Amino acid sequence: DVQLVESGGGLVKPGGSLRLSCAASGFDLSDLSMGWVRQAPGKGLEWVSSISPTSSHKYYEDSLKGRFTVSRDNAKNSLYLQLNGLRGDDTGVYFCGRENGGGRPTDLWGQGTLVIVSS
Amino acid sequence: QSALTQSASVAGSPGQSITISCTGSSNAAGGYKLDFDLVSWYQQHPGKAPKLMIYEVNKRPPGVSNRFSGSKSGNTASLTISGLRPDDEGHYYCSSFTSASTVLFGGGTELTVL
Numbered sequence: 707d708v709q710l711v712e713s714g715g716g717l718v719k720p721g722g723s724l725r726l727s728c729a730a731s732g733f734d735l736s737d738l739s740m741g742w743v744r745q746a747p748g749k750g751l752e753w754v755s756s757i758s759p760t761s762s763h764k765y766y767e768d769s770l771k772g773r774f775t776v777s778r779d780n781a782k783n784s785l786y787l788q789l790n791g792l793r794g795d796d797t798g799v800y801f802c803g804r805e806n807g808g809g810r811p812t813d814l815w816g817q818g819t820l821v822i823v824s825s
Numbered sequence: 826q827s828a829l830t831q832s833a834s835v836a837g838s839p840g841q842s843i844t845i846s847c848t849g850s851s852n853a854a855g856g857y858k859l860d861f862d863l864v865s866w867y868q869q870h871p872g873k874a875p876k877l878m879i880y881e882v883n884k885r886p887p888g889v890s891n892r893f894s895g896s897k898s899g900n901t902a903s904l905t906i907s908g909l910r911p912d913d914e915g916h917y918y919c920s921s922f923t924s925a926s927t928v929l930f931g932g933g934t935e936l937t938v939l
Contacts, residue, residue, distance in 0.1 A: 741928070743875075751867070751875060751918050753928040765927050801874055809863025809922030811880035818874055 708732035708814065712802050715819030722792050722823070728785040728802030728816055735759075736780035739805040741812060742787050744821075746798040754800070755787065756810060792823045828859065829919055829931035836937040842907040845934045847919030849900045859929065863922035864902040866895055869933075870915040878917075879904060906936075914938045 714726040728740070741756035755776040756765045764776050775788040785802050799820050803812035828850045837843040847866075849859040864882050867875040877886050879895035882902060892907045902921075906913055919931040 743930075750916075750933040751869075751920075751930045753920070753930055756926075756928070763926070765925070767927065807884075808881050809860065809865065810928060811865040811877055811920075812867075812875070813877045813880075813886055815874035815876070 710802050710804065710814060710816035712800065712816040712819035715800065715821045717822045717824065718792055719825050720793060720823055724789045724792065724821060726787040726789065726800055726802075726819055726821075728787075730783045730785070730804070733804075733814075735778070735783055735785070735804065739810055740778060740785045741803050741805050741810065742776065742785075742800060743803060743812065744796075744798045744800045745818075746795070749798070752798075756805060757785070789821065792821075794823050797821060797823045829921055829929055831917075831919060831931040831934045833932075834935045834937065836939055837906075837909045838939045839909050839911065841909050842905060843909060843936065845904045845906075845917050845919075845936070847902045847904075847921075847931045849902075849921060857923040857925040857927065857929075859900070859921040859923055861897050861900055861902060861921060864895070864897060865920045866893075866902075866904045867918045867920070868913075868915055869918065875918065909938050911938050 712728045742754040757776045773791045777786045799818040801818045802816045804814040806813045830848045866879040869875040878893050883895040894905045916933045918933045
């Protein structure tokens, strides 16, 4: 099956760090941009970051620059998001996605991993 | 406040058509420009991941019903759902590519099928 599976979420204290992973199966992600989108509880979707196929270009939502870092390992068919300096408003479900097409629409989504930032 | 504005909610009866609009400000937050030729629409059911319904304004991914169609006029993109069905109920989000090569989502519209 073609799918994305996130992992690495959990409960973390303010100021803490987490590394989210996204494993792809059923397709080779090395030719595609990949990205992360998050959703706070009861709120809408918020784009977080995208990374080009060879990691040459990385893009971030302005307010997250410097705290979040996106990376990928094409040999492992995986995508990652390092979250540092976590704050309460970073709480939410983090989805990874395959970007495919002009404007990078996300045509395949993972099920999401929940990050809770609380003391 | 998102630079892509969607109405909070819309409702329709089974079999009817509804249209959800997505209006962009002339500049997104940070001064980036929105590219309304690269608008996408997503459907999300409660507790589920979003699903891509429309990309590049009016293109449907494989497997998406032709009851879903997209269009744009100026700085407003629209998603029309015809022949409403109960399982169309959920939230719908527009997104636009920006001049900074980032992506911006609208605030979302909740569709209720009466």
